[in-house]
Amino acid sequence: MPVTMDTLVSLSKRRGFIFQSSEIYGGIGSCWDYGPLGVELKQNIKRIWWRDYIQRRPDMVGLDASIIMHPTVWKASGHVDNFTDPMVDCLECRHRFRADKVDEMPWVHYCAATKGNKFTIPAGEACSHCGERRTQCPDCGKGRLTAPRQFNLMFKTFMGPVEEDAALTYLRPETAQGIFVNFDNVAQSMRRKLPFGIGQIGKAFRNEITPGNFIFRTREFEQMEIEYFVNPRDTVEGKPADEYWHERWIADSLAWFQRYGLRAENLRLREHEKDELAHYAKRTADIEYYFPIGWSELMGIANRTDFDLKQHAKFSGKALTYFDEERKEHVVPYVIEPSAGVDRALLAFLADAYQEEEVRGEKRVVLRFHPELAPVKVAVLPLLKKREDIVRTAHTVRDTLARHWAVVYDDTAAIGRLYRRQDEVGTPYCVTVDVQTVGDSDKGESADGKVTIRDRDSMEQARVPIDALSTVFLDLLNGGAWSAVASKYPAAKA
Numbered sequence: 001m002p003v004t005m006d007t008l009v010s011l012s013k014r015r016g017f018i019f020q021s022s023e024i025y026g027g028i029g030s031c032w033d034y035g036p037l038g039v040e041l042k043q044n045i046k047r048i049w050w051r052d053y054i055q056r057r058p059d060m061v062g063l064d065a066s067i068i069m070h071p072t073v074w075k076a077s078g079h080v081d082n083f084t085d086p087m088v089d090c091l092e093c094r095h096r097f098r099a100d101k102v103d104e105m106p107w108v109h110y111c112a113a114t115k116g117n118k119f120t121i122p123a124g125e126a127c128s129h130c131g132e133r134r135t136q137c138p139d140c141g142k143g144r145l146t147a148p149r150q151f152n153l154m155f156k157t158f159m160g161p162v163e164e165d166a167a168l169t170y171l172r173p174e175t176a177q178g179i180f181v182n183f184d185n186v187a188q189s190m191r192r193k194l195p196f197g198i199g200q201i202g203k204a205f206r207n208e209i210t211p212g213n214f215i216f217r218t219r220e221f222e223q224m225e226i227e228y229f230v231n232p233r234d235t236v237e238g239k240p241a242d243e244y245w246h247e248r249w250i251a252d253s254l255a256w257f258q259r260y261g262l263r264a265e266n267l268r269l270r271e272h273e274k275d276e277l278a279h280y281a282k283r284t285a286d287i288e289y290y291f292p293i294g295w296s297e298l299m300g301i302a303n304r305t306d307f308d309l310k311q312h313a314k315f316s317g318k319a320l321t322y323f324d325e326e327r328k329e330h331v332v333p334y335v336i337e338p339s340a341g342v343d344r345a346l347l348a349f350l351a352d353a354y355q356e357e358e359v360r361g362e363k364r365v366v367l368r369f370h371p372e373l374a375p376v377k378v379a380v381l382p383l384l385k386k387r388e389d390i391v392r393t394a395h396t397v398r399d400t401l402a403r404h405w406a407v408v409y410d411d412t413a414a415i416g417r418l419y420r421r422q423d424e425v426g427t428p429y430c431v432t433v434d435v436q437t438v439g440d441s442d443k444g445e446s447a448d449g450k451v452t453i454r455d456r457d458s459m460e461q462a463r464v465p466i467d468a469l470s471t472v473f474l475d476l477l478n479g480g481a482w483s484a485v486a487s488k489y490p491a492a493k494a
C-alpha cells in the first residue's frame, strides 16, 4: 500500500527531515524548513543532478544567475501579462480563492430546511436536506463571491529605499530566464557550438493561491532547470534536431529518476494536449509520479522553440543568435527545457523509499534510499557505552570514515533500537564496535580488530577488519554488491 502524506509529514518532523517554517509562531502558509537530515538529502539530490548533467556531459555547462533580475525580463518572458490565476474574493470574510478550484473544496452551508443549522458539505455535493448547491463563499457560507479577477503569481518587491512603481521588481518565478538572458555570454565565453545546454539550480517563488500537500506545492521552491539549445535547421537521425533532442531528454530524465530509486511502475509520461500547451511550446511532456496525492507532475520537458531568445532580443535590442558556420547564416536556436523541482524530487524519493515490514513480530520502518541519496551513509555504534575502549574505538572509526562520507556516531540507546532508528532515516550501513573488537584483558581475551557491518536492506551482518573498512565502504557506496562483502567477511554465528 502506498505511504500516506500524513505518515511522511510526521516521519519528516520526528526524524529531522522537514519542519514547518516558523512553527513556534504558528507556522506560515506552505513554507517548510529542511532539518539536519532533510538538508543532506536535498544536497545529495542537487549534487548528483549537477554531477550527472553538468559535470559529466561534454555538451553542458552550469550557471548561477541572480534571483532578482531586471523587471523587463518578466515583460519579455510574458510573466507580467500572463502569469496569472483567476481569483474570486468573499465580500464577507475576505477569503480569496482560485475561481477554478472553488468547487473542489468542502463548503459551509446554513440550511434553511433545518432552521438554519450549519453543515460542512463535501466538495461538489448538494445539501442532503434542501438539495441546494453552493452559491456563497465556501469558508463562511455567508458572503457573496466577486467575479473572477486575474491575479499575478509573481512576488513583488522594491529595489532600493523608495517603494514606488519605478523601483518595482520581482522574485524570479523560474530560473529559466536567467539562462536565456545569459545565452550569448555563455556561448561566447565558453566558445560553445550547438547543440549545448546550460543548467542551473536555484530558488524560485510563486505566490500560489492554493499551495499545499506538504512540499509538493510551495510558494518558495527550488528548481533544477536545463535549457538545451539546438540548431532547428539540423537533422539528427532523420528528425529535426529539436524533436530528436526532446525525445532524448525525455528518455534521459526518466532513466535518471529510476537510476536513483524511483520504481518504474510509479512513473509515467503524460503528453500535454494541444489546448493545454503554452502558446510558444511545440510539444511538452510531463513525467508524472504516483505521489501519495495520486499521479502528479514531477518534472516537465518542453520544446519552447525560439520564443524566449526572440522575446529577449526584441525587448533588449540585442541579437541573441548563433552563427551557423556551415550555412554561413545567423540562426535563433530552439530550446528544449527539462525542468524539475528539487522539493518534488525529494518528496518522490522519500515516498518511494518508505517501507513498513514485519521483522520478528515487530514493525520495521525503513527508508530504502539509494546510497547516493541517503543523508547518512554509515552510523557507528558502540555495543557497550560504558566500556571506554569500545567508545574510543568507535569514535576513531567514525572520524576516519567521516573524511569521506556523512557518518554519525550514536550511543543513546541499546543496539536494536539504534539499528531501527538508522533504518528509519535510510542509513545503508551500521558499524558496531563490540567487546571482541577491543578484547577483554580481564578474561584474557585478545582484540580481533574487527567490527560488524550491518546491511540495512537485508539486515545481514559481516565481520570486517577495521583496516579494511574504508575500502569496503568505497565499494559498497559506489554500487558494490552486499553479497560480495558478506561472503568475503562472513559474520560469526550470532
Ligand SMILES: [Zn+2]
Binding pocket: 090, 091, 092, 093, 094, 095, 137, 138, 139, 140, 141, 142, 143
Ligand atoms: Zn467568506
Ligand SMILES: [Zn+2]
Binding pocket: 109, 110, 111, 112, 113, 127, 128, 129, 130, 131, 132
Ligand atoms: Zn440545505
